[in-house]
Amino acid sequence: MIQFEGVSKVYDNQLALKEITLTIEKGELAFVTGPSGAGKTTLLKLIYAHERPDKGRLTVGEFDLSTIPERDIPRLRRQIGIVFQDFRLIDSKTVFENVAMPLRIRGMSDRDLRDIVYESLRLVGLRHKIDSYPPTLSGGEQQRVAIARAIVAEPLILLADEPTGNLDPENTKSIMNIFKEINARGTTVVIATHNPDLYTHSGRRVFKLKEGYLTGVEIL
Amino acid sequence: MITGYSFRFAFESLIKEFWINLMASLSTGMGLFLIAVISLGFYNINLLTERLPEKFTVVIYMKEKASRNDIDRLMAELRNNTMVKSIKFIPKEIALEELKKRFPEPGLIGEGLDENPLPDSIELKLKSEYMKADEIKAFITHLKSISFIDDIDYGEEMMASVMLVKRAVETAGLILTVLILTGVIFNFYTTIKILFYRKREEVETFKLLGAEASFIRAPFLIEGAIIGIAGGLFASILMLGLYQIIVFMSSGLPFIRSIPLQQLLLLSSTQVFSLFLILPVTGGFLGIIGSFIGLGRIRY
Numbered sequence: 001m002i003q004f005e006g007v008s009k010v011y012d013n014q015l016a017l018k019e020i021t022l023t024i025e026k027g028e029l030a031f032v033t034g035p036s037g038a039g040k041t042t043l044l045k046l047i048y049a050h051e052r053p054d055k056g057r058l059t060v061g062e063f064d065l066s067t068i069p070e071r072d073i074p075r076l077r078r079q080i081g082i083v084f085q086d087f088r089l090i091d092s093k094t095v096f097e098n099v100a101m102p103l104r105i106r107g108m109s110d111r112d113l114r115d116i117v118y119e120s121l122r123l124v125g126l127r128h129k130i131d132s133y134p135p136t137l138s139g140g141e142q143q144r145v146a147i148a149r150a151i152v153a154e155p156l157i158l159l160a161d162e163p164t165g166n167l168d169p170e171n172t173k174s175i176m177n178i179f180k181e182i183n184a185r186g187t188t189v190v191i192a193t194h195n196p197d198l199y200t201h202s203g204r205r206v207f208k209l210k211e212g213y214l215t216g217v218e219i220l
Numbered sequence: 221m222i223t224g225y226s227f228r229f230a231f232e233s234l235i236k237e238f239w240i241n242l243m244a245s246l247s248t249g250m251g252l253f254l255i256a257v258i259s260l261g262f263y264n265i266n267l268l269t270e271r272l273p274e275k276f277t278v279v280i281y282m283k284e285k286a287s288r289n290d291i292d293r294l295m296a297e298l299r300n301n302t303m304v305k306s307i308k309f310i311p312k313e314i315a316l317e318e319l320k321k322r323f324p325e326p327g328l329i330g331e332g333l334d335e336n337p338l339p340d341s342i343e344l345k346l347k348s349e350y351m352k353a354d355e356i357k358a359f360i361t362h363l364k365s366i367s368f369i370d371d372i373d374y375g376e377e378m379m380a381s382v383m384l385v386k387r388a389v390e391t392a393g394l395i396l397t398v399l400i401l402t403g404v405i406f407n408f409y410t411t412i413k414i415l416f417y418r419k420r421e422e423v424e425t426f427k428l429l430g431a432e433a434s435f436i437r438a439p440f441l442i443e444g445a446i447i448g449i450a451g452g453l454f455a456s457i458l459m460l461g462l463y464q465i466i467v468f469m470s471s472g473l474p475f476i477r478s479i480p481l482q483q484l485l486l487l488s489s490t491q492v493f494s495l496f497l498i499l500p501v502t503g504g505f506l507g508i509i510g511s512f513i514g515l516g517r518i519r520y
Contacts, residue, residue, distance in 0.1 A: 049520065050428065073520040077430035088425045092236075104225045105431045149429075 001026040001157065001188050002047060007056035009042055009212075016042040018212045019056070024190060024205075026156075029183040031199040032192040034209035040192035041085065043209070044159045047190070048080050049073045061156065078106065081150030081187075083160035087142050089134040095121070095145050096130040102153040120152040121145075124178055140171040147175065151182050158182055158189045164198060172197065226438035233443055237415055241447055244411040248451025248506070251404040252499050253458040258393045258400075269386050278344040278360070278374040286368035291340060294366065298344065303359055306345040312338045339370060401506070404451075408444050408510020416440060416515060433518035441511050448507025452500030459499070 002024040009017040017039045024030050032040050045051040046058055049065055058065040063076045081102075089098050099120055103113040121127045124144035134142055143163060150158055160179065164172040176198060183189045191198065199206045199220050208216045234241050282291060291309065298304050310318075315338040346356065356379070360372055416423065426436055 048428070070520050074427075074430045074432045077428065080430075082428060084428075088428065090422050090425060092422075101426070102429050104223065105426065105429055105435055107221060107223055110224070 001028070001061060002190070003057075003059045004043075004046075005057040007046065007053045007058050009039075009046060009051060010054050015212045017046070017209075020214050021056075022207055022214060022217070024188060026188055027183070027186055029179065029189040029202075029204050030191070031202070031204060031206040032190060032209060033194060033196070033199065033206055034215075035194060037211070038209040039212045040194075040209055041161055044082075044161050044190065044192050047157070047159060048077055048082055078102075078153070079156045081153065081155035081158045083143075083146045083150045083158070083163050085161040085165065087134075087146040089142060089145055089149075091134050093133070094130065095126065095132050095134070095137070098134065098145055099148045099152050102149060106153060116152060117148075120148040123151070123181070124148045125174070140167050143167060143171070143175065144178075147178055151187070154185075155187060158187050160189070160191045160193075162193055162195075163191060164193065164195055169197070221432055221434040222438045222442070223435075226435070226442055229439035230442035230446065233415060233419070233439065234446060237418070240411060240414060241443070241450075244407060244447045245450040246454060247407050248404055248448055248503055249454030249458070251400050251407070252452055252455035252503055254400050255397055255404075255502075256455055256459050256499060257462070258397050262390060262393055265386050265389055269382060278346065278372060280342040280344065280363060280369055281371045281373070282340040282342075283368050283370040284339070286340065290368045291342070294369075295342065298342070301359075303346050303355065304344055305347040308343045310341045310343055312336050312340050315339075315341060404506050405510040405513065408448070408507050409514040411447065412440050412444055412511040412514035415443065427518070427520055436518050437512070437515050440515055441508050444507035444511025444514075445504040446507070448503035448505070448510075449500045450503070451507075452503030453496070455499045455503070456496045460496075 004020045004022045007017060007020045008015070020039075020043070032043055034040055042051060046053060046065065047060055049063075049068060053066050056066070060076065061079060063072065065076075068076065090101075093101075096117055100113050100117045103116060108116075118127060118130075121130060124147050126141060126144050126148065129137065129141065129145075134145065137145065147160075147163070150160070158179070163179075164175055167175065172195070179189050179191065193199070202220060204219065206218050206220050207214060208218065280294075295307060295309060298307050313336060316336050319338065356374070360374055363369055363372055423436055
């Protein structure tokens with residue numbers, strides 16, 4: 001599903017990723033871990049073509065991201081749900097509107113998308129917050145809105161960048177359960193985190209990054 | 221990709237950014253109003269110069285050698301010409317009589333002449349409809365090529381001066397129109413650039429969620445079109461006001477009644493009404509063009 005072959009990424013002469021080679025299988029739930037600055041976010045950004053590899057070959061499904069033309073990027077991104085580290089919710093829009101956005105982008109009408117949005121919000125336990133605005137929600141609630149938005153269009157791949165940062169253990173557990181449920185439906189899930197509680201005893205593959213290098217792959 | 225959401229997004233922005241949009245509409249309206257006034261000027265100048273030929277009488281002077289037969293043939297040809305309104309043959313004897321009548325002082329005309337020096341002539345009045353200065357010129361050139369015609373008098377110099385002035389006014393008007401049009405488009409360009417910049421976070425999120433460039437552009441193009449349409453309506457109202465003032469001035473004030481002011485604004489009430497359609501449509505069109513340029517290429 002996702003294949004890195006000797007992929008490197010450099011920002012202003014600063015090495016962000018160096019010769020990364022890894023494969024994430026279809027339907028897998030995998031973790032990418034490492035300390036701050038290890039290259040976790042860069043690795044995810046390469047997958048959704050927010051950044052381009054400077055070297056190597058990266059394929060995501062049918063797309064070769066080393067050579068992907070700009071016009072194909074929207075199509076690639078519509079196959080990927082992303083939970084951003086900073087959530088990227090639109091403050092001036094309600095929770096409903098935020099979650100509905102990926103469906104609107106696909107041209108779905110109000111009538112068709114309503115039930116899908118409700119179902120997605122129910123899954124993250126925020127059905128009662130549909131008319132709220134993001135700034136009025138807690139960090140954990142905003143995180144769950146971001147997850148609801150990422151899964152609403154049933155993407156093939158779900159990327160989550162530090163999805164439990166600053167959350168209490170109870171919220172962390174709740175969010176991990178959501179990811180497992182989504183993964184159980186067949187979605188490939190990649191979670192970038194520096195929180196070992198998420199992946200320890202998960203029985204999933206963990207890709208360890210340090211200073212841009214892939215230092216190991218373990219099943220923990 | 222234009223969806224119902226594109227319209228909602230555009231209308232929300234119109235309300236949220238009310239002052240920017242209002243200013244853009246008013247400045248667009250002023251630009252369109254000026255273009256409309258210039259266009260009206262063109263329209264009237266054209267109309268006036270098209271009717272110019274009917275003010276002139278064309279006099280065709282025959283050569284001595286012209287026979288009565290030649291003249292009859294020419295008259296028959298002229299009668300069949302669609303440009304000719306009326307035709308009158310003036311034999312040289314009548315011409316001399318006329319001249320004497322005009323200058324009756326004894327000893328001024330006619331004395332000391334053995335023979336009549338005046339030629340036979342044909343006096344033409346031309347029709348105003350279908351008439352253009354260029355057509356007249358072609359018509360006169362054709363007549364001049366006839367062997368038994370000596371000269372033609374049709375106020376050539378005055379016509380040439382009027383045409384020169386017309387061309388100068390048209391050129392100046394055209395340059396001004398292009399400048400104003402550029403200004404109006406630039407107005408949209410900057411307005412949409414500002415609006416796009418203010419929504420850059422939102423737009424960036426749309427892109428990351430997989431929005432096509434057309435999905436991102438659509439609300440801004442709609443917003444530009446609405447600003448343009450509103451500007452066009454504003455310009456229409458100004459035009460209607462100007463029209464009312466001119467109608468009022470030409471009919472209400474006796475001392476300028478003799479000046480055909482209303483004729484200077486040669487618009488029927490139907491044409492005035494159609495301005496309410498033309499100006500908003502033009503505004504909307506310019507709004508879409510300016511916004512499209514302002515948005516530029518959507519980069520991923």
